Amino acid sequence: MPKKSMLQDTDYYHQVIDCQWACPAHTPVPQYIRLIAEGKYTEAYLLNRDSNVFPGILGRVCDRPCEPACRRSRVEKEPVAICRLKRASADFKGDIAPFLPKIPKKKNDKIIALIGAGPACLTVANDLLPLGYQVEIFEREKNAGGAMRSQVPSFRLPRKVLDEEINTILDFGATVHYSAEVTSLKELLNRKKYSAVVIGTGAQIGKDLDLPGRKSAASWCHIAFNWLASVAFGHVKTVGKRVIVVGGGNTAMDCARTAKRLGATEVTIVAPERDIEMTASPWEIHDATKEGIIIKNLLLPQSFATQKNKTGLYFRELLSCYHQKRWDPQFAKAEPVFLPCDEVILAVGQRSNYGFIDEGSGVSFASNGLPVLGPHRFQSSNPKIFFAGDAALGPKNIISAVADGHEVALSIDLFLKGKSPSERPQAKLTMRSEVLGYLQLSYRSDYVEKDRQPVPEVPLDERFDCRDTEVEKGFTTKLAQEEAQRCLNCDVQTVFSHNACISCDACVDICPEACLSITPNQSHDNLQGLKAPLLSEDQILFIGEINKGRQLMIKDEDLCVHCGACAQRCPTGAWDMQLSRIDVAKAGCHE
Amino acid sequence: MKNARDKLSHPSLTQNKVGLVPKDYHGEMSTLCGGCGHDSISAAIASACYELSLEPHTIAKLSGIGCSSKTAAYFLKSAHALNSVHGRMPSVATGANLAARNMKYLGVSGDGDTCSIGLGQFIHGVRRGINMVYLCANNGIYGLTKGQFSATSSLGVTSKNGQTNPYVPIDPIILALEAGASFVARSFSGDKNQLVPLIKAAISHHGFAFIDIISPCVTFNNHASSDKSYGYVQDNQVYTASIQDYVESVPEIMAEQTPGRLTSVLLSNGEEIFLKAVSEDFDVYDKEKALQLMRSFSGKKEILTGLIYLEKHSHDMHQTLGTTLENLRDIDLSKLTLSELELKEINESFS
Ligand SMILES: Cc1cc2nc3c(=O)[nH]c(=O)nc-3n(C[C@H](O)[C@H](O)[C@H](O)COP(=O)(O)OP(=O)(O)OC[C@H]3O[C@@H](n4cnc5c(N)ncnc54)[C@H](O)[C@@H]3O)c2cc1C
Ligand SMILES: Cc1ncc(C[n+]2csc(CCOP(=O)(O)OP(=O)(O)O)c2C)c(N)n1
Ligand code: SF4
Ligand code: SF4
Ligand code: SF4
Ligand SMILES: [Mg+2]
Numbered sequence: 001m002p003k004k005s006m007l008q009d010t011d012y013y014h015q016v017i018d019c020q021w022a023c024p025a026h027t028p029v030p031q032y033i034r035l036i037a038e039g040k041y042t043e044a045y046l047l048n049r050d051s052n053v054f055p056g057i058l059g060r061v062c063d064r065p066c067e068p069a070c071r072r073s074r075v076e077k078e079p080v081a082i083c084r085l086k087r088a089s090a091d092f093k094g095d096i097a098p099f100l101p102k103i104p105k106k107k108n109d110k111i112i113a114l115i116g117a118g119p120a121c122l123t124v125a126n127d128l129l130p131l132g133y134q135v136e137i138f139e140r141e142k143n144a145g146g147a148m149r150s151q152v153p154s155f156r157l158p159r160k161v162l163d164e165e166i167n168t169i170l171d172f173g174a175t176v177h178y179s180a181e182v183t184s185l186k187e188l189l190n191r192k193k194y195s196a197v198v199i200g201t202g203a204q205i206g207k208d209l210d211l212p213g214r215k216s217a218a219s220w221c222h223i224a225f226n227w228l229a230s231v232a233f234g235h236v237k238t239v240g241k242r243v244i245v246v247g248g249g250n251t252a253m254d255c256a257r258t259a260k261r262l263g264a265t266e267v268t269i270v271a272p273e274r275d276i277e278m279t280a281s282p283w284e285i286h287d288a289t290k291e292g293i294i295i296k297n298l299l300l301p302q303s304f305a306t307q308k309n310k311t312g313l314y315f316r317e318l319l320s321c322y323h324q325k326r327w328d329p330q331f332a333k334a335e336p337v338f339l340p341c342d343e344v345i346l347a348v349g350q351r352s353n354y355g356f357i358d359e360g361s362g363v364s365f366a367s368n369g370l371p372v373l374g375p376h377r378f379q380s381s382n383p384k385i386f387f388a389g390d391a392a393l394g395p396k397n398i399i400s401a402v403a404d405g406h407e408v409a410l411s412i413d414l415f416l417k418g419k420s421p422s423e424r425p426q427a428k429l430t431m432r433s434e435v436l437g438y439l440q441l442s443y444r445s446d447y448v449e450k451d452r453q454p455v456p457e458v459p460l461d462e463r464f465d466c467r468d469t470e471v472e473k474g475f476t477t478k479l480a481q482e483e484a485q486r487c488l489n490c491d492v493q494t495v496f497s498h499n500a501c502i503s504c505d506a507c508v509d510i511c512p513e514a515c516l517s518i519t520p521n522q523s524h525d526n527l528q529g530l531k532a533p534l535l536s537e538d539q540i541l542f543i544g545e546i547n548k549g550r551q552l553m554i555k556d557e558d559l560c561v562h563c564g565a566c567a568q569r570c571p572t573g574a575w576d577m578q579l580s581r582i583d584v585a586k587a588g589c590h591e
Numbered sequence: 592m593k594n595a596r597d598k599l600s601h602p603s604l605t606q607n608k609v610g611l612v613p614k615d616y617h618g619e620m621s622t623l624c625g626g627c628g629h630d631s632i633s634a635a636i637a638s639a640c641y642e643l644s645l646e647p648h649t650i651a652k653l654s655g656i657g658c659s660s661k662t663a664a665y666f667l668k669s670a671h672a673l674n675s676v677h678g679r680m681p682s683v684a685t686g687a688n689l690a691a692r693n694m695k696y697l698g699v700s701g702d703g704d705t706c707s708i709g710l711g712q713f714i715h716g717v718r719r720g721i722n723m724v725y726l727c728a729n730n731g732i733y734g735l736t737k738g739q740f741s742a743t744s745s746l747g748v749t750s751k752n753g754q755t756n757p758y759v760p761i762d763p764i765i766l767a768l769e770a771g772a773s774f775v776a777r778s779f780s781g782d783k784n785q786l787v788p789l790i791k792a793a794i795s796h797h798g799f800a801f802i803d804i805i806s807p808c809v810t811f812n813n814h815a816s817s818d819k820s821y822g823y824v825q826d827n828q829v830y831t832a833s834i835q836d837y838v839e840s841v842p843e844i845m846a847e848q849t850p851g852r853l854t855s856v857l858l859s860n861g862e863e864i865f866l867k868a869v870s871e872d873f874d875v876y877d878k879e880k881a882l883q884l885m886r887s888f889s890g891k892k893e894i895l896t897g898l899i900y901l902e903k904h905s906h907d908m909h910q911t912l913g914t915t916l917e918n919l920r921d922i923d924l925s926k927l928t929l930s931e932l933e934l935k936e937i938n939e940s941f942s
Binding site: 075446447502503504505506508509510511512513514531533535548550559561563565568569572 | 594599602624807813
């Protein structure tokens, strides 16, 4: 059942903004899209940066949980190209230096140690340096960026973009120790220098397959994580002609596309799942198949070829591999399938290495192998030690690592100021009416009938010669502005004053999406007499009493296109369109 | 002004029997004041036609002058329409209906258009028994000309600018009953649960169907001393009977709230509806009782709404005149006019 609410409060309004609610870092999406529509790219970039820190990076490679949530995908079909609009703000921005946070010359006496220079710890640095903290980063590699640099291929994410956005943070004055793998947490703590330690070491161990013949295949079978890192850092420059990638996730897609660029002519992804069950994002699958990569489903690897001069993998055919979402392979009655190849890449998962966390460092681990965190967010059982990113909750994505980084920075700031990290400040809600007068609204409220704009790409015959050739060219300003028109302005909220309503029906009659209903007063359990049935499981439904309690005004938020027609037709201003801005709590906001 | 209504509709609102969706029954964007009861009536007409699966091109919308009469533009965009002279819609309806008896006629008018300037036209339209639905959007004033009293304004009410009405009102329901309307009802623009089924029944009825709809003018007659304001009607609306056929649009709990007995009523199109009467002695076929009932409510605080009278064996103007079943407009001119020979014969018969 949809969530029913008698109160339009911060959480209610936040949920109405589907994209912002779905974004782990709660980026105010419609607001930056309006700025893009106005050609204000620098402002759009800075607004993004406040929430997601890496707009140029995320505008290219974000997992974009916002897009499946986008209202437009329910009202029409395709969501707004939220992610690629973010990239447009980065591509067309002006000089941002004057608008970046000012770093205080006088530091406080707290030094924070960050282990790992991935997006999680970089975000912590980004949030704490402006507050006067000193930050020391320990990074195993010679560069910062974590998996964004070692894993995400350069044809999706150019190094220039990565360097630019990472340097912005490092230039705030972080001290970075490169080639400085932390091998003992206890040793670090014993230095008595750090007020808090953040573990942001990612999930950097690629899983292997313990199958017959694996040892003898050592020279031609690689683990995706290591192989991609070797490619990224220039140690591997070629690959055999026929490559098999085992796995059905985004990593498999990246390996396959990378192999293609290193000279492979026949690249096959083999996954045990059905095509629709693969964990890879639909767009990643689309991009891979477009490049001629073949995907074979329902095949489970059994053994490696061990004969001399024979390289390849034996598989068994599956009927299915999941039963009620649990791993439960059902084999077909068929001979094993042999797929010959020159090299195999195993993209079958990752886990974290906590080997440097010695016993006695006060950090406990749960039975699933992950650190015990809480009750204070991301704080471990040793209150000085925090976890963020893939090291905290297992492998996820960049935007989740950024979101964790913000949370950890806030937790540390509260903790070091003697407050409890669990007593977090509320998200801040600001609202302003957008109704200018009769039939006039101050935002573009008309519904624009337009299909999602595709992002221009480098043609297929030009993209494989150089591994660094970025496939997507990004929106032009013209395309960006057209795409921006598709946004429904979900942050312009319909705000109801039930005392003002005279129950005239004007709003109910005008609403194009049958969102509003006036019914006799009734129990909220099984609402009758709605203009249209409730379609969505988790959209919120507002219920207000009107007409001296005789009737109910019910609003189903599911398909509201924020056209403002209800407020324009309302004679008493009982419906008002108000621009909402929701700022979730961040480090420093409680001062 | 373009509205998102023309581009979107809720995916669950599916096609009716003739393949149309609700937005196919919309009209132009209304230019009336937001909250005007007349807009609700337009929406109710659109719903009724959608639910009855009527094809807009088989319908003609006719009106006079007034905010209410303007509404012909705000529903059923693709129906035929004529916005006539103030108070003269019944004449236009008579002519149109004579020429094309097989169309449906929806007259939309106001209390001024019907009971002030158009009173004579109205009475004769009823008396002729034009086969049409005549809706009077009754706001108790002249809305379009900024709030003067109309012939339905109650005695002693004050206007927005403070004048007191010295005249006794005309009740169009009583007039319609007296003049022979075969379907008579009163409703409230703010009560679609009652109004939509009434309009559907009226459209299905053969003969002159009249519905007087209290329709508040938010701008000039929604003040504290008005007896046609939203608040007043909401507080004082009482019911004769509720129509129980179109169950899909009547919430269960509404039906439960109104106790009483069920009467089966056969409409001219063969459709059976059920009336749930509020009082035991209500008989929808008894005209004398209906008149008494209406008189008993005149000057009362309460406003009686619902189906008030239905003639069992109704007939219309064409039956009275014995005209051909075909649309006159479809009959070839050669059939309608006499040949020279026939004319000669007739003329010669006088010599
Ligand atoms: C192939 C691949 C493709 C991906 N593509 C995407 C994508 O397109 N979009 C997306 O959002 N996410 C993607 N991800 C996931 C994303 O990269 C990670 O979720 C994210 O980088 C996690 O950030 P983090 O800061 O937690 O850790 P990481 O980015 O993994 O960074 C950890 C850092 O810690 C360092 N480190 C580890 N141990 C130590 C130690 N003991 N001492 C010092 N330093 C140490 C590592 O060198 C590394 O720099 C991809 C992952 C892979 C494997
Ligand atoms: C012949 C003629 N006389 C007078 C007018 C001025 N006039 C226009 S609308 C109107 C009154 C309309 O009242 P009503 O029918 O109740 O409609 P409402 O606007 O209240 O809906 C009058 C007197 C006119 N247009 N034509
Ligand atoms: S803004 Fe109002 S009229 Fe527009 S879709 Fe939403 S509820 Fe309906
Ligand atoms: S238009 Fe305004 S006054 Fe009328 S029912 Fe809607 S909210 Fe209430
Ligand atoms: S003046 Fe009165 S009757 Fe005319 S449109 Fe406005 S509210 Fe309706
Ligand atoms: Mg009037």
